[in-house]
Amino acid sequence: MGITKLKFSAFIVMTMLSASLVTAQQPVPKTESPECSFAIYSGKQVDQKVRILAKPDPHYDKHELQKSAPGAIVLRAVFCGSGEVTDIKLQRGLSGKLDEKAVEAASKIRFIPAEKDGQKVSQVLIVEYYVNSHPIPNKRP
Numbered sequence: 001m002g003i004t005k006l007k008f009s010a011f012i013v014m015t016m017l018s019a020s021l022v023t024a025q026q027p028v029p030k031t032e033s034p035e036c037s038f039a040i041y042s043g044k045q046v047d048q049k050v051r052i053l054a055k056p057d058p059h060y061d062k063h064e065l066q067k068s069a070p071g072a073i074v075l076r077a078v079f080c081g082s083g084e085v086t087d088i089k090l091q092r093g094l095s096g097k098l099d100e101k102a103v104e105a106a107s108k109i110r111f112i113p114a115e116k117d118g119q120k121v122s123q124v125l126i127v128e129y130y131v132n133s134h135p136i137p138n139k140r141p
Helices: 002-025 062-067 096-106
Strands: 051-054 071-079 085-092 110-112 114-116 119-131
Touching: 062 096, 071 096, 085 096, 096 119
Parallel strands: none
Antiparallel strands: 051 110, 071 085, 071 119, 114 119
16 A cells, blocks of 8 residues: 555656646746736747738938938837837937837837737837938839
8 A cells, every 4th residue: 555655646746747847848928018918929939920011111300311321220119919019129229310210110010919829919029120321213214
């Protein structure tokens, strides 16, 4: 009878250990942000990724464009399950005014939120806007 209890106890311990290992391997969503109350996931963690419907261009001031060198403005943003772009953070910028306009444009992006297990969730995305200080003229035949 003592050996049976010992085997049963060992079985329970092994079962609990394997269950904890499986749980530890599950990706955990990031905590909610101050601006978005939905759980935040990476693209690898969602069943359906964010689908961008419209990405408005920034309305840059011509004078600011002329002062700036060509380059990219890179933003990190939460595409919230509510349908709003929140927590927009500048990752790499060009100049204060151009960066502000890019953030403003990113906040107006329209999209269908990501989904996980049939529920709308938030997803973090990188948004890039390219700035060319000297527009390329249209070539017409």
